[in-house]
Amino acid sequence: MDAPPHPVVLSLFLILSLLALRSGAVNPRELFLVKPEPIVLTDHNGTLLTGNITVNLLWYGPFSPAQRAIVSDFVRSLSSSPNPNPSPSVADWWRTTSLYRGGGARVSLGREILDERLSRGGSLSGADLLALAARAAPHRGAVAAVLTAPGVGVEGFCVSRCGHHGAARGGRHGRARYAYIWAGNPAAQCPGECAWPFQRPVYGPQTPPLVPPNGDAGVDGLIINLAALLAGAVTDPFGDGYYQARDPRARGGDGVHGDIRVGRVPGIPREAAGGPHHRRQLQRRRIGRAEVPLARLVGPADVAVHAAPLITDLKF
DSSP states (O other): OOOOOOSSOOOEEEOOOSOOOOTTTSOGGGGGTOOOOOBOOEEOOOOOOOEEEEEEEEEESOOOHHHHHHHHHHHHHTTOOOOSSOSOBHHHHHGGGGGSTTOOEEEEEEEEEEETTOTTOSEEOHHHHHHHHHHTOOOTTEEEEEEEOTTOEETTBTTTEEEEEEEEEESTTSOEEEEEEEEEOOTTTOHHHHSTTSSOOSSSOOOOOOOOTTSOHHHHHHHHHHHHHHHHHHHSTTSSSEEOSSOTTOBTTTSSTTEEETTOOOOOOOOOTTOGGGTTSOOOOOOSSOOOOBOOOOOSSOBOOOOSOOOEEEBO
């Protein structure tokens, strides 16, 4: 019998491959038979987000304090100082951005805005997302992140995408550009599409889901997407940064041309690092805070993309 998890100590795994695939494009069996071509990320010499970057969070709809704390801790951990736990860590993962032109970005948590009463209704369009992002006090050196609660509908959510990053203009004269992110909590609407590997996927290999490290598949799935989108916003904030020229699915951080798409087949989980006795549970370690899952960050050099599974124990 598996030992019960420590109430404080939780661990996570990086479990996404580098290539996002549409649901109908690939037979899942081919994941083991076909070696995809390497991703070549081209620098288009546009603006990147470098130096000190602030992430402002706008919570749209009801999130519990515990759920907000999980996401806030993740953002803080991206550029946290070294800790006694061995690598890899969330901060180690984020330091991959230093390989890009400009030396990468150091992230800090900025303002948090609560909109629990759904000021723009329960179903959001792209224009609504832009209006909400504008409320997150965008300014030079900031990224506005709009996070929607499980019951909130968003145009394209669950049908074609799980999140998005883009750019808009703000400031006194409407000329200043800023990057924004939207990611939705998929717990109520599409956990099988947007909370993999913590829910059984609708598409692709039907492997048993892993236990969410924070006990909340929706929030842990949201953070997988938020992590990839934030990396994409930093490395290609305005559409002229790092991305693959010939294949619009592969972008600097999120790998899917600005969207985290529904139906991607990110690979099959290997056995947990803790050994066969862990089965569907994640490895636990004695550390001081809960941990969150991450998406794989693509570096700027030529990267061989393998559809084989990738699992790395991460601590922060």
